Structure formats: structure tokens, C-alpha cells
Amino acid sequence: MTRAPVADLAPGNHGLEGPVAHYLARVLRLRAGSAFVAFDPARGLEADAHVVSVEGDVVTVQIGPLRAGKTPSERPLTWIQGFAKADKCDAVVRDATELGATRIVVAATKRSVVKLDEARGAARANRWSRIAREAARQCGRSEAPRVDPPTTWHEALAQIDAATARFCLDENAHLPLAPHLFEALARSAPLAFACGPEGGLDEAEVAAARSAGWTVASLGPLTLRTETVAAAVLGAVRIWSP
Amino acid sequence: MTRAPVADLAPGNHGLEGPVAHYLARVLRLRAGSAFVAFDPARGLEADAHVVSVEGDVVTVQIGPLRAGKTPSERPLTWIQGFAKADKCDAVVRDATELGATRIVVAATKRSVVKLDEARGAARANRWSRIAREAARQCGRSEAPRVDPPTTWHEALAQIDAATARFCLDENAHLPLAPHLFEALARSAPLAFACGPEGGLDEAEVAAARSAGWTVASLGPLTLRTETVAAAVLGAVRIWSP
Structure with a gap:
């Protein structure tokens, strides 16, 4: 599953702009409906998430319930x-x-x-x-x-x-x-x-x-x-x- | 100017595939007509280049004459x-x-x-x-x-x-x-x-x-x-x- 860093992660719908939006839409190539795992590296939290829409420079995402994140060491x-x-x-x-x-x-x-x-x-x-x-x-x-x-x-x-x-x-x-x-x-x-x-x-x-x-x-x-x-x-x- | 690494850089038209094509088209968001500087990190060479076409997973680029590349230290x-x-x-x-x-x-x-x-x-x-x-x-x-x-x-x-x-x-x-x-x-x-x-x-x-x-x-x-x-x-x- 694609993972993307989202600062100040909170459940609900959020319109993201700037570098994070560019990263989701252009680098990771996520589209409306794409599922991903959003993680908050500073707090060690993550959540299932999906992209609601990509409109111009704004990527709207829906973030699910937060859970404790994987530690950086879990990927081999x-x-x-x-x-x-x-x-x-x-x-x-x-x-x-x-x-x-x-x-x-x-x-x-x-x-x-x-x-x-x-x-x-x-x-x-x-x-x-x-x-x-x-x-x-x-x-x-x-x-x-x-x-x-x-x-x-x-x-x-x-x-x-x-x-x-x-x-x-x-x-x-x-x-x-x-x-x-x-x-x-x-x-x-x-x-x-x-x-x-x-x-x-x-x-x-x-x-x-x-x-x-x-x-x-x-x-x-x-x-x-x-x-x-x-x-x-x-x-x-x-x-x-x- | 956007810079992109291209291995075995040579003048002329080249159809690039795989990760390099993904990097040019998706990460750097280059389109047909986009100019960039292609550099060959292993040989320290670079060239003016532009994208001829993006078709499916193939990015065709035109590479100009090679010149000595900038060293990694030239960007402040x-x-x-x-x-x-x-x-x-x-x-x-x-x-x-x-x-x-x-x-x-x-x-x-x-x-x-x-x-x-x-x-x-x-x-x-x-x-x-x-x-x-x-x-x-x-x-x-x-x-x-x-x-x-x-x-x-x-x-x-x-x-x-x-x-x-x-x-x-x-x-x-x-x-x-x-x-x-x-x-x-x-x-x-x-x-x-x-x-x-x-x-x-x-x-x-x-x-x-x-x-x-x-x-x-x-x-x-x-x-x-x-x-x-x-x-x-x-x-x-x-x-x-x-």
C-alpha cells in the first residue's frame, strides 16, 4: 500500500495544498478514489485514507481513524x-x-x-x-x-x-x-x-x-x-x- | 532549469522507458515540448534536452550536444x-x-x-x-x-x-x-x-x-x-x- 506523510493527521475530510498535494497527485500519482496510508511521522500515527478529489492544486483526502503507526524499521x-x-x-x-x-x-x-x-x-x-x-x-x-x-x-x-x-x-x-x-x-x-x-x-x-x-x-x-x-x-x- | 539524470547520455532522439521515463513524466511532470538539462552522473556530462512525446510508458527525448557537466557542488x-x-x-x-x-x-x-x-x-x-x-x-x-x-x-x-x-x-x-x-x-x-x-x-x-x-x-x-x-x-x- 502506498504511504504518504501528512502532517497533523486528523480524521475527516481535508483539502491539502502545496508540496503535500503535489506529492500525492504528481509524485505518487494518486487519483480520486485512490486508497493510501497517511502517516504522521512526527507523532508516529497513521490512518487508512483515500483521495476524494484532485482539483487544480488542491487534493482533498478523507482520513480514517488514527492508529499507532508502523515504526520505520518494519519494512525489510x-x-x-x-x-x-x-x-x-x-x-x-x-x-x-x-x-x-x-x-x-x-x-x-x-x-x-x-x-x-x-x-x-x-x-x-x-x-x-x-x-x-x-x-x-x-x-x-x-x-x-x-x-x-x-x-x-x-x-x-x-x-x-x-x-x-x-x-x-x-x-x-x-x-x-x-x-x-x-x-x-x-x-x-x-x-x-x-x-x-x-x-x-x-x-x-x-x-x-x-x-x-x-x-x-x-x-x-x-x-x-x-x-x-x-x-x-x-x-x-x-x-x-x- | 529542471535537471534529470539520464544514463549513457548520447545526442539524438531516444525512447526512454521504465523508472527514468516515470521520473521524467510523473515526478518532474515534463510534457511534450518541455525543456530540461539531461545529465549523466557517472560520466560528468550534460546536455540541453527536451521532451518530444509522452506515449504510454515511453518518453521520447531529444538530447543536444554533450558538454562537461556541472559538478555537484555548483548549486549553492x-x-x-x-x-x-x-x-x-x-x-x-x-x-x-x-x-x-x-x-x-x-x-x-x-x-x-x-x-x-x-x-x-x-x-x-x-x-x-x-x-x-x-x-x-x-x-x-x-x-x-x-x-x-x-x-x-x-x-x-x-x-x-x-x-x-x-x-x-x-x-x-x-x-x-x-x-x-x-x-x-x-x-x-x-x-x-x-x-x-x-x-x-x-x-x-x-x-x-x-x-x-x-x-x-x-x-x-x-x-x-x-x-x-x-x-x-x-x-x-x-x-x-x-
């Missing part, structure tokens, strides 16, 4: 992070938790500098789970994301089903992320992103993602640090579909 | 950061530089824990300028953002003109950021954001922003660390309008 949102050195993965786990990830997977890639055997991998996963629980508590999330034991890049990709909108972020990609991500957000699809370590992904890893059905997309010409990619992408997801 | 993008303790401001400067800010202002607020006199303020500004130059070099930006000497919250707000789309981020706000930011991005407006320190803004500071014409908006019910807010918001801006 997986972040696969190429294993990066030092405390970069700690920062990614913290940011991804604040920004609504429900599952975090650290994956060994060809350019991951540190190698993890099973025992060290388990110890790291425990550490990242602790960081995720602490970050969830601090930001007010009721549940922390699940942190999987470290695995391989190929295995991590294979674990995400085809019903999920899957994006592999690669600075050499030609395809811009925005239109494809927007389409996935508009239909409230489960989301998964995969991002390489600080050295990036090698060609075989990108090819593996592509042949497994992932959309390989770029964030633009500038080179981001790997720990910035998570915050930027999950920030965009958070802001455009809280 | 100001980040005003409430002065936060420890190395949080360093992190904000680094993230904001990578994500395309053109100007960074650190502002003293009521809940800023550390106070800066003029000498210490100048020393900090030098440090942040150095960090911005280094981050610009690492991410491939030709110019680093300007880092202003620290100032007061009110002065920082007053320095941004009314032609700029101005957003004050406040976790207690009712208004969701997305529709308003989207509208500003669609018309390629200069942007400015203001964000409090780790303790947030006090009511008088939010009221000052509102009465100065800033849109006071929230990122949702979860409490973000102040250094995450910059990466999340500027990430959304970067992704939705590279």
Missing part, C-alpha cells in the same frame, strides 16, 4: 557492507541502525583488507550486535536490527529474495540510483543495498550482483568513503519513505 | 551546524564536503556545550577548512566548500537569503521534510539546512528560524545523532539531485 531493509578495516563497520552499523535498517550483513570481499576466520567473525558479529542494540536504544527504536555472522559477498547476495528491490552501489556504474530507488519506494518494496569496502568492489563482484538480479547503480561522480555511503543512501530512504 | 548548498562537542563537527564537515555542500557554518546555540571565543573560533575554522580541503581532494571535488568563522545561530540564519529553500531540522517538528524538499529539488533552488547540536535546538531557536522564513521539518520519530543528520539529509539531496 537490508544493508550488506563489504568488510572494511578499522572501526568503519562499527560506524556503518550505528548509522544503519539509526536510519532504519532491519538487517545488517558484513561480507568479505576481494578488497577487504582484514580476513576473518570463524571465531573472529563470531566475535565481531557479537560486537556489532551490541553496537546495534545500543544505537537502537539511543534513537528510540524498539527493536535493533539483526546482525548476521560475517559471510561471503556471493552468499550475502544470494540470501536476498527476488521480491526485494536490490541495489548494488558501485562508483563505476553508469546508472543513477534515484529513479530506480524512487520506483521501489513508491511501491513500498522491501529493500536491500550492497556496498563494497573502502577499496570498492572488483569487476567480478559487480558482475555477480548483476547476474543475481541486482540493479547496479552509482551515487554520482564523487568518491564517497564507504562509511558515508550507508548514511547517505539510508538517509535518502528514510527521508523519502519514513 | 549551505549546512549550518549547531556547534557540537568533541570531534562531531569534524565529522560533519567531512561528510558535508563529500556530499556536495558549498558552504558550512558552525553556529553557537544555547545547548552547545563548548563556548568559543574569537581566537579559538578562528582556530577551529582553520581546522575545519583544512578538513574540508582534504575531504574534497579525497572525493575528487575540484573546490572545497567555504567554511565560515563560527557565528551565532541567529546570525547564521540571517545570512541566507530568501531565494534559498531553507530548512531547519527539528526532531519535535510535525512537518515531514520530504514533500517540501522534493519541491525545492524539482525547481533546482539553492538549498540551506540548519541543524542543532547534540542536545537539539531550544524553542526560541526554532521560533527564530520559523519567523525568519525557514521551513521547520522533522526526519521522523527516531532521534538521530547530530552528525548523522548531516549525512542523511545531504545524502538524500545528493541522491535525488546529483
